[in-house]
Amino acid sequence: MRRKILVAVSIFFMALMLGMPMGTMAAEDTIKIGVTEPLSGTFKDIGERYAEGVTYAAKVINESGGLLGKKVEVVLIDSELKPDVATRKAQNLILKDGVKFFTGGTGSSVGAAMQQLAERQNVIMISYGMAAASMTGEKCNRNFFRNCANTDQQSYALADYIGKKGYKKIAIIAQDYSFGKEALAAFKKKLAQVNPQAKIVVELYHPAGTKDYAPYASQIIAAQPDIIFTPNWGNDLTLLLKQGRPMGMKQKIFSYYINDEVTIQALGDDNLMIGNMGAEVYTLSIPTKKNEEFVSRFHKEKGYYPTWLRGKAYISTMFWAEAVKKAGSADVDAVIKAWEGLTYDGPAGLWTMRACDHQAQMPLWIVEIAKDNKFFKHAFEVPAGVAAAKDVEVSCAETGCKMKK
Secondary structure, eight states: OHHHHHHHHHHHHHHHHHTOOHHHHHTTTEEEEEEEEOOSSTTHHHHHHHHHHHHHHHHHHHHTTOBTTBEEEEEEEEOTTOHHHHHHHHHHHHHHHOOOEEEEOSOHHHHHHHHHHHHHHTOEEEESSOOOGGGGTTTOOTTEEEOSOOHHHHHHHHHHHHHHHTOOEEEEEEESSHHHHHHHHHHHHHHHHHOTTOEEEEEEEEOTTOSOOHHHHHHHHHHOOSEEEEOOOTHHHHHHHHHHHHHTOOSEEEETTTTOHHHHHHHOOGGGTTTOEEEESOOTTOOOHHHHHHHHHHHHHHSSOOTTHHHHHHHHHHHHHHHHHHHTSOOHHHHHHHHTTOEEEETTEEEEEOTTTOBEEOOEEEEEEESSOSSOSSOEEEEEEEEOGGGSOOOHHHHTOOOOO
16 A cells, blocks of 8 residues: 555656646546537537537547557537637646647637637647638637638639529528628629629628518518528528528528538428538538448448538548647647648548648538438438539638748
């Protein structure tokens, strides 16, 4: 007993001398990654689907021998969709458990707060869904990486498709906050480049969480557009369709997140969704062998598909793992250096991490919602094309990012 006490005391003082959290010494055989998602409240479903993608990636990595021979451990953090809550909990994990890596996809405000924390504490924050362009633009920093399309890229993909199809009259509607405004601004910019003859016939903004869409639908119908573009998501997309369609808003809708099976099911009427189109970095219908293998394995193990959020979070986590492998170390500075310029060939094609702003450059896959599809009995996506990474790229000079190395 005396020997055990002496050993314990020795370890304690060694940790103090090295300035190392006790949790770090106890977990040398693991690499922890914190997942900051709303795991309670209104957006619990979104957070849980994202988190499942990360935990499944960790499972695949661990079953393949781990990362640098160590087990990847996922630590779930309920952000409650509040920046202060997310950063407080993350700070605690940094100081007590030595966690160096964090990731998340819900809420650009949470992401912005986390990227500031990451810079202060010299850890890494990774986004697989927080899309505000400013995060890899004027607010960029060396400790933040984005493994999803930002609002510029996603709007560019749909504007490019719409412009080349020759639509002349377009209605646009978005939630009235930074995400919606950035999305519409990028869409208008790209559309003007691709098809100068195209005209925005009505531009509308509404509060997030709007319940009555009749006034907005009426204005869209009166403008007689050929098609409608919206970055709306969740209930704001559901209600726009549910209330607008019966009023006569029959136009094809182009939306960021049209391939969310939960939104499609919530509508309760496939006819409200059939024919609408979207573009995302990950869709179930991506026609690559690696995606078919990923979908098949996931479905065999889980009994359901790695749709949308799960797939995005999974691929992002696998990309992070490739950076750690290349670094040959879990040291933050080494991983940052290794990730810059790294290309990952995964289920969604080639992704390259641009060094100048840490914004991943990747193709965006265009889908159309159809009654007959290979995944569900209800309407769901079928492949409709792809926007190459170069066609949706925003130059580093245009982003406003001035990365401090």
